[in-house]
Amino acid sequence: MKNSIKILLVLVFVSLFFGKEAWAQNSLQTQINAAPVGGVVKLKAGTYRERIVINKPVVVEAEGVIIHNCSSKPAITITGKRVRLRDIKLVDCLSGKNSAAISISGSGHQLHNISVTSEKIALKLKNVQKSKFENIRIHGQHKENGIDLWQSEQNLFQQCEIKNVQDGIYLENSNHNTLIKNSIEHSRYGVHVMFSDHITLKQNTSTKNVTGAMIMGVKYAEIKENQLIDNQQNVNAQGLLLYDVHHSNIRDNTISHNRLGMYIEDSSSNTIIQNKVEANFIGTQMKKMTKTIMEENAFIANVNVIQATSSRENQIQHNYWDGALTLDTDGNHKSNIAFKADPYFLTLTSETPPYQLFFQHPGLVLLQKMLKSPDEMLVTDQEPLMTSDWQKNVQVKSEKRSVLLLSLLLITGSLFLLYIGRKKI
Amino acid sequence: MINLWFSEWKTLTRQRSFYTFLFLWVIVFSLLFLLEKNNMGISGFTNISGTIVNILLYLLPLFMMMNGSFSIANEMENGQWRLLCTYPVSIAAYIGGKFLGIFTAQTLMFTFSFGVSMLIGLITGVPLSLAWLVRIYWFSLLLIFAFLMMGIFLGTFVKTKWQAFTLSVAAWFFGIMIWPTALIAILGLMPYPLIEPLMKLAMFINPAEFFRVFLMIRWDSGAVFGQSYDSVVHLFESGTGIILLILYLLAYFLLLFTFAIISLKRRRMT
Numbered sequence: 001m002k003n004s005i006k007i008l009l010v011l012v013f014v015s016l017f018f019g020k021e022a023w024a025q026n027s028l029q030t031q032i033n034a035a036p037v038g039g040v041v042k043l044k045a046g047t048y049r050e051r052i053v054i055n056k057p058v059v060v061e062a063e064g065v066i067i068h069n070c071s072s073k074p075a076i077t078i079t080g081k082r083v084r085l086r087d088i089k090l091v092d093c094l095s096g097k098n099s100a101a102i103s104i105s106g107s108g109h110q111l112h113n114i115s116v117t118s119e120k121i122a123l124k125l126k127n128v129q130k131s132k133f134e135n136i137r138i139h140g141q142h143k144e145n146g147i148d149l150w151q152s153e154q155n156l157f158q159q160c161e162i163k164n165v166q167d168g169i170y171l172e173n174s175n176h177n178t179l180i181k182n183s184i185e186h187s188r189y190g191v192h193v194m195f196s197d198h199i200t201l202k203q204n205t206s207t208k209n210v211t212g213a214m215i216m217g218v219k220y221a222e223i224k225e226n227q228l229i230d231n232q233q234n235v236n237a238q239g240l241l242l243y244d245v246h247h248s249n250i251r252d253n254t255i256s257h258n259r260l261g262m263y264i265e266d267s268s269s270n271t272i273i274q275n276k277v278e279a280n281f282i283g284t285q286m287k288k289m290t291k292t293i294m295e296e297n298a299f300i301a302n303v304n305v306i307q308a309t310s311s312r313e314n315q316i317q318h319n320y321w322d323g324a325l326t327l328d329t330d331g332n333h334k335s336n337i338a339f340k341a342d343p344y345f346l347t348l349t350s351e352t353p354p355y356q357l358f359f360q361h362p363g364l365v366l367l368q369k370m371l372k373s374p375d376e377m378l379v380t381d382q383e384p385l386m387t388s389d390w391q392k393n394v395q396v397k398s399e400k401r402s403v404l405l406l407s408l409l410l411i412t413g414s415l416f417l418l419y420i421g422r423k424k425i
Numbered sequence: 426m427i428n429l430w431f432s433e434w435k436t437l438t439r440q441r442s443f444y445t446f447l448f449l450w451v452i453v454f455s456l457l458f459l460l461e462k463n464n465m466g467i468s469g470f471t472n473i474s475g476t477i478v479n480i481l482l483y484l485l486p487l488f489m490m491m492n493g494s495f496s497i498a499n500e501m502e503n504g505q506w507r508l509l510c511t512y513p514v515s516i517a518a519y520i521g522g523k524f525l526g527i528f529t530a531q532t533l534m535f536t537f538s539f540g541v542s543m544l545i546g547l548i549t550g551v552p553l554s555l556a557w558l559v560r561i562y563w564f565s566l567l568l569i570f571a572f573l574m575m576g577i578f579l580g581t582f583v584k585t586k587w588q589a590f591t592l593s594v595a596a597w598f599f600g601i602m603i604w605p606t607a608l609i610a611i612l613g614l615m616p617y618p619l620i621e622p623l624m625k626l627a628m629f630i631n632p633a634e635f636f637r638v639f640l641m642i643r644w645d646s647g648a649v650f651g652q653s654y655d656s657v658v659h660l661f662e663s664g665t666g667i668i669l670l671i672l673y674l675l676a677y678f679l680l681l682f683t684f685a686i687i688s689l690k691r692r693r694m695t
Contacts, residue, residue, distance in 0.1 A: 232648055234648055235651050235652045235655055236652075257469055259648040259649055279469050279471050281470065281646060281648070281649040301473065302472060303470060303649075305472075322472070323472060349651070352617075353651050353652065353653055354621040354624045354651075354653045354654075355605075355609065355624070356649070356650050356653065356654070357624055357628065357634075357638065357654060358605045359641075359649050360475045360478070360479070361604070361605050361634075361637070362479040362482045362483055362601055362602070363601060363603055363604045363605045363606060364605045366602060366603075399553070399554060399555045400547060402555045403546075403547060403553045403555055404547055406540075406555065407541075407547065408540070408544075410536050410537065410539055410540030411540035413536065414533040414534070414536040414537035414540065415537060417529075417533050418438055418530075418533050418537065421431075421434045421435055421437075421438040421529070421530065421533070422435065422438045422439055
């Protein structure tokens, strides 16, 4: 009797601690293999230590499934067509150069609500078409990219949250992709696009990265309503970088509190409209930018507003500059006095970078006034806007109570001491 | 020294003309805070913050140097110095007491005006951020400290107030107004690899530069100085930065203090 109770206890113990561990007969792979083509397979919840391959059109629902992968190979490999995967959690314990946590190829896939903690590339897409990725949460170790696309087209990435990776979403040679409402933080580049045309970036948030969005070698991009904020800690930090970008539309973005708001080089025929460029150390810097329309943007509270070198045939007008002297005599809400920005500091520091220490130096401000650059080097807005829509819906932050307290403290403290000084001895 | 400190403090606070500073600071800061009204209480380093820092750099060093040098020059002119020489007062105590007295009085006046301006700002509905105010306040105190000592040091060389005035303005003009112009001109003659270390050296030599760079780095704006100053930015941002600042203030003070003593000692002998 005693022995059988002992055995029973041991069995209970074993089942409590090891019961959820998967074994060969009910491994994830066998569950998936057993599903018919086009069928639905619900994986049993639990923690698994195995790698799986999904290579046929099935719907895999994996609520409560956690995969621990300690190999350099991908935990999940998806190939073929129309694979749907939901609600799975991946934890990787090994790193590997260029290896991935989830490796995907094929077309028509849908991945939803997936969480990846890994030092590897979280999602590696190679030749993936017409797939949809939603609610992907990625937590990396600053070593590899979050989502990495190579020659993949017409995919949609929506509401993904990416942290601590190299590049949040990296697209190379991948046209017609759409990124909506993703958020990337504490990474190198938020969104990094290379040689990919017709991409859409909409309502994404990229904060506290080295660069919010880096767009290079791109045509016909739509960059709309994104928030590129607080990318300022690195010496090369910037909100939005456009290099070799043509025929693209940059509209309604909020680019604020960056070291450099927008940096545009070697780009042409773009439209930059109604963006809010606010509280950056340098608002916008342009090199060799041509045939670009820059209108109705609001430049607010930037320490250095705008600088341009070797840029021509641009149409920079009707922007709002908070530092501009404005006068509207004909009531068309546009000033009759042109706004001009001098690239003196930029020219000085591009020749000798150590002079960047003079940023906003009182003496340099004076020097800049005296050594005015020739007119053709200035950025000129002939008719700046009198007001900006961006100003109207600003949340005013004020710490009234603590400021009042401090001011009363300073006043009473110093008055008391002044009084003592007068009376004493 | 303590007696000298209190007497200097008392004479200053009893002079009516001393209270003109009250008006100056209240007017300047109230106007500067009004500028901030357009900024919606952004606490980061913005164009308005830059303007305020620049105006402080224009005003405070000049006024403090004039204050310090005049206070010595005045006693030279009206014979008080000769009288003091007959007393058993050491020169170190004289300079130390003078510095402490003026520093206390000026800081108190500045603090009072700053508080009043904050109150005016609040009443007129300017959204002010606490961190922003505190940064500007301690930056001003650093400037008062450093340039008052500089003024006293300059005062030990002059015979008349007119000389004191000329010397103060010259020092201010060189240290603040044409500092970058002068550096760019001089460094242009140097080989390129020397520019960066010399710029760093120059930053340590000029306290206004040192405080300005320190302030901007502590204001999370260090990245704007670029790659060359990455190590400086990391150093100033860390806890060691504060220790470095204190050491810098100490070294700066002791250096000028010693030179001031030597200079006055020579004059006492003649």
